[in-house]
Amino acid sequence: MAKSISANQSKKKSPHLNRFYYPLDQAVEKPFNWKQMLRLLNYLKPYVKTLMPAAIAVMLISTIVRLVVPVIIGTWVIDKAITEQNVSLLTYLIIGISVLYLVSFIANKYRIKWVNILGQRVIHDLRKSLFSHVQRLSHNFFDSRSAGSILVRILNDVNSLQELFTNGIINLLMDIVLLTGIIVMLFVLSPPLALAVLIILPIMFFISTKLRRTIRRSWQDVRIQKSRLNSHLNESMQGIRITQSFSQEKENTEFFDGVNGDNYEKERVAMKKSAYFGPFVEMSNAIGTVILISYGAHLIINGSIQIGIFVSFAFYLGMFWEPISRLGQIYNQLLVAMASSERIFEFLDEQPNVKEKENAQTFKDMKGHIVFDHVQFAYNEDRIALHEISLEMKPGQTVALVGHTGSGKTTIANLISRFYDPTQGSVKIDGHDLRDMRLDSLRTNISVVLQDTFIFSGTIMENIRFGRPDASDEEVKEAARVVGADDFIKRLNNGYETEVEERGNILSAGERQLLSFARALLADPRILILDEATASIDTETEVMIQTALKRLLQGRTAIMIAHRLSTIREADNIIVLEHGKILEQGNHDELMKHGGEYYDLVKSQFEMLDAL
Numbered sequence: 255m256a257k258s259i260s261a262n263q264s265k266k267k268s269p270h271l272n273r274f275y276y277p278l279d280q281a282v283e284k285p286f287n288w289k290q291m292l293r294l295l296n297y298l299k300p301y302v303k304t305l306m307p308a309a310i311a312v313m314l315i316s317t318i319v320r321l322v323v324p325v326i327i328g329t330w331v332i333d334k335a336i337t338e339q340n341v342s343l344l345t346y347l348i349i350g351i352s353v354l355y356l357v358s359f360i361a362n363k364y365r366i367k368w369v370n371i372l373g374q375r376v377i378h379d380l381r382k383s384l385f386s387h388v389q390r391l392s393h394n395f396f397d398s399r400s401a402g403s404i405l406v407r408i409l410n411d412v413n414s415l416q417e418l419f420t421n422g423i424i425n426l427l428m429d430i431v432l433l434t435g436i437i438v439m440l441f442v443l444s445p446p447l448a449l450a451v452l453i454i455l456p457i458m459f460f461i462s463t464k465l466r467r468t469i470r471r472s473w474q475d476v477r478i479q480k481s482r483l484n485s486h487l488n489e490s491m492q493g494i495r496i497t498q499s500f501s502q503e504k505e506n507t508e509f510f511d512g513v514n515g516d517n518y519e520k521e522r523v524a525m526k527k528s529a530y531f532g533p534f535v536e537m538s539n540a541i542g543t544v545i546l547i548s549y550g551a552h553l554i555i556n557g558s559i560q561i562g563i564f565v566s567f568a569f570y571l572g573m574f575w576e577p578i579s580r581l582g583q584i585y586n587q588l589l590v591a592m593a594s595s596e597r598i599f600e601f602l603d604e605q606p607n608v609k610e611k612e613n614a615q616t617f618k619d620m621k622g623h624i625v626f627d628h629v630q631f632a633y634n635e636d637r638i639a640l641h642e643i644s645l646e647m648k649p650g651q652t653v654a655l656v657g658h659t660g661s662g663k664t665t666i667a668n669l670i671s672r673f674y675d676p677t678q679g680s681v682k683i684d685g686h687d688l689r690d691m692r693l694d695s696l697r698t699n700i701s702v703v704l705q706d707t708f709i710f711s712g713t714i715m716e717n718i719r720f721g722r723p724d725a726s727d728e729e730v731k732e733a734a735r736v737v738g739a740d741d742f743i744k745r746l747n748n749g750y751e752t753e754v755e756e757r758g759n760i761l762s763a764g765e766r767q768l769l770s771f772a773r774a775l776l777a778d779p780r781i782l783i784l785d786e787a788t789a790s791i792d793t794e795t796e797v798m799i800q801t802a803l804k805r806l807l808q809g810r811t812a813i814m815i816a817h818r819l820s821t822i823r824e825a826d827n828i829i830v831l832e833h834g835k836i837l838e839q840g841n842h843d844e845l846m847k848h849g850g851e852y853y854d855l856v857k858s859q860f861e862m863l864d865a866l
């Protein structure tokens with residue numbers, strides 16, 4: 255290991271490896287915060303009258319049994335029944351203790367069961383509310399976050415609260431009761447011996463807080479280092495072809511060696527610190543026992559206490575470590591929960607930018623007459639994506655949006671679906687400002703067919719039915735037939751029942767496109783937004799897609815973000831955009847005659863085709 259280079263060293267040696275920087279913005283723990291804690295506890299509210307009191311009651315029963323048995327053994331079994339050789343009392347006591355243990359056993363069983371159900375329910379509720387909240391958030395929320403980071407919050411952060419809700423909260427109560435009970439019992443039995451034995455208390459607190467904290471920090475370092483190792487490994491495997499083609503294997507291995515070495519080092523330190531823990535606990539127990547024997551024996555000899563009390567003390571001393579240790583653990587859980595809940599609440603507090611008015615209206619028989627009235631829009635304050643756009647799309651028209659990349663075509667489509675609201679001006683459909691309308695009544699009338707068709711895992715049938723969940727099998731097949739997807743679907747192993755994985759890897763780009771057309775046709779929207787695929791597809795598929803498209807466009811307002819000349823040529827209106835402004839508009843012939851930007855675009859496409 256001495257030879258291996260640490261990640262930082264390797265960065266210094268090979269500056270080009272700086273690209274391997276994996277930021278970790280996720281704090282593992284945060285200081286305790288009452289406000290946040292109370293908000294978390296709110297999730298227990300639905301159970302305060304049912305599961306909570308039941309779990310607390312059984313917890314109290316089992317704790318009280320644990321607390322009284324040592325006293326019964328010491329003062330009754332030893333000091334009375336055995337000392338006085340009272341066999342019948344001894345029999346009663348043995349039966350009594352057995353019954354108590356049985357009660358404790360049953361109570362414990364239910365405590366564990368109910369506490370777990372409680373925890374699982376709270377986690378289930380929390381994850382549900384987080385998911386449904388995130389689903390309602392607007393596009394700009396997803397623009398600024400990676401899917402991975404959202405996933406981590408819904409899965410990992412919620413999971414890390416699970417421990418707190420399943421065991422933490424009830425255990426906290428149980429340990430406080432148990433610890434207080436033990437201390438009270440010790441003082442009731444013999445105050446001087448209690449004082450002497452409790453000398454070990456600070457040592458135990460030291461182990462369970464300070465030592466445990468340094469150990470915990472070391473393991474956090476290990477986790478951070480492991481996540482770096484994972485990220486690097488993941489990137490290496492994903493990019494293996496590029497690495498090999500640029501002959502970067504040596505550098506890559508060198509960096510891996512560094513990260514791997516750091517990982518080893520962090521694990522070694524964490525293991526070393528953890529190794530102190532057990533011996534420390536044993537040592538404090540040993541000190542307690544030595545005090546008990548020496549001082550206890552002295553007290554017995556001078557007649558201050560009886561042997562039974564000494565035995566009870568030994569029992570309590572044995573029980574001492576457990577609640578202290580668990581309290582330390584719960585404290586750790588709380589700190590981790592603070593960090594996780596802060597991230598969860600940050601999402602829950604996020605409000606959708608696109609809001610529905612309380613008295614929002616519903617579209618009835620939408621015609622699909624779209625008007626942009628002096629619309630200005632900016633994703634970020636400093637960069638305007640659309641300037642003063644005014645346009646009209648009549649019902650049933652096919653409108654093509656053309657322009658260079660980044661000119662604002664997709665943005666116009668996004669505003670029609672109201673994924674964002676204009677910064678100035680208004681977007682109207684059938685004379686209604688979209689901000690006055692219900693979102694679902696708008697979006698059920700619009701279908702969006704994207705360049706990169708999203709295929710969900712499931713069957714082909716289910717994927718097409720996504721457009722209209724109540725459609726019958728026959729309607730699904732009919733939609734597929736109309737757009738010409740039927741042929742390729744039938745050729746698949748299980749036809750319409752063929753399972754496709756998420757993103758539909760087993761299908762070609764053209765087939766995925768046809769599938770998305772069938773989905774859109776089945777939904778039968780008034781407005782169709784089509785981000786035309788630029789992917790190169792063979793001529794035969796191209797012809798098929800063109801035919802499907804014609805069928806799809808019939809009788810609805812269609813907005814096409816068009817790249818293919820053949821589709822643009824037939825559009826009723828072509829809007830040419832540049833830097834978020836409308837340069838010109840008209841049909842193909844008009845714009846060709848005009849000889850402006852559109853003419854140049856068409857000419858350059860022809861030149862490109864000629865060159866081929």
Ligand SMILES: Nc1ncnc2c1ncn2[C@@H]1O[C@H](COP(=O)(O)OP(=O)(O)OP(=O)(O)O)[C@@H](O)[C@H]1O
Nearest residue numbers: 397633634639657658659660661662663664665666
């Ligand atoms: N989610 C976003 N957040 C911030 N800026 C964005 C976002 N989406 C697009 N933009 C910016 O807005 C401008 C218009 O983008 P838009 O996606 O509408 O272009 P486009 O004409 O559809 O381009 P393309 O043909 O490449 O798809 C661009 O400058 C782009 O960088």
